[in-house]
Amino acid sequence: xxxxxxxxxxxxxxxxxxxxxTSVAVATGNALYTALAFALVVVAMAYSIGGLSGAxxxxxxxxxxxxxxxxxxxxxxxxxxxxxxxxxxxSATLWLVLGSNANLAGNQVQALAQGNLxxxxxxxxxxxxxxxxxxxxxxxxxxxxxxxxxxIAFTLATMILASFSLSSAGINPARSLAPALFEGGAxxxxxxxxxxxxxxxxxLGSFLAxxxxx
Numbered sequence: 001x002x003x004x005x006x007x008x009x010x011x012x013x014x015x016x017x018x019x020x021x022t023s024v025a026v027a028t029g030n031a032l033y034t035a036l037a038f039a040l041v042v043v044a045m046a047y048s049i050g051g052l053s054g055a056x057x058x059x060x061x062x063x064x065x066x067x068x069x070x071x072x073x074x075x076x077x078x079x080x081x082x083x084x085x086x087x088x089x090x091s092a093t094l095w096l097v098l099g100s101n102a103n104l105a106g107n108q109v110q111a112l113a114q115g116n117l118x119x120x121x122x123x124x125x126x127x128x129x130x131x132x133x134x135x136x137x138x139x140x141x142x143x144x145x146x147x148x149x150x151x152i153a154f155t156l157a158t159m160i161l162a163s164f165s166l167s168s169a170g171i172n173p174a175r176s177l178a179p180a181l182f183e184g185g186a187x188x189x190x191x192x193x194x195x196x197x198x199x200x201x202x203x204l205g206s207f208l209a210x211x212x213x214x
Contacts (some may be wrong), residue, residue, distance in 0.1 A: 020040075
């Protein structure tokens with residue numbers, strides 16, 4: 001029963017994360033506003049549901065925790081399912097509110113990458129790897145518990161700003177999958193970049209965090 005509460009909390013947190021962050025991205029198309037929106041939601045969720053689910057809000061982070069053996073692979077499966085459900089419900093809500101022409105996905109390889117999917121993939125691997133590495137290192141030390149949410153949010157905002165013009169800063173498969181399904185077209189055909197890249201990056205970041213263990 002307690003685990004179910006954790007999974008529901010994770011689904012809710014991811015719902016809020018995708019709903020707020022995506023709505024700002026769609027409304028403004030501005031990297032700074034988008035980074036700030038996602039970061040602020042991370043802080044809010046970290047200190048509201050973090051005690052229940054850890055407020056991972058991202059299958060890439062969840063993968064990092066599983067590789068680091070902080071959660072079991074069974075828990076990993078249920079947490080990822082919860083995150084995907086939360087992301088889907090958020091995207092469906094935005095689709096209903098904003099309409100089918102809202103460009104919910106927004107995660108298409110951008111002009112600076114000149115449409116190069118492999119460059120976009122590399123960008124996603126790097127920024128997600130750095131993000132997951134930071135999450136794992138910061139949360140490994142209990143002394144950081146009071147400020148961990150802010151450090152993680154700041155890191156996410158930095159990674160979004162760094163990659164927004166290259167790959168639209170996917171970083172999070174739960175943020176990318178459902179919007180691409182609703183959007184279709186190029187967003188759907190390029191979706192693999194925003195799933196493979198973050199998962200590979202998370203894996204590399206996790207092993208680096210283990211290797212650089214204090």
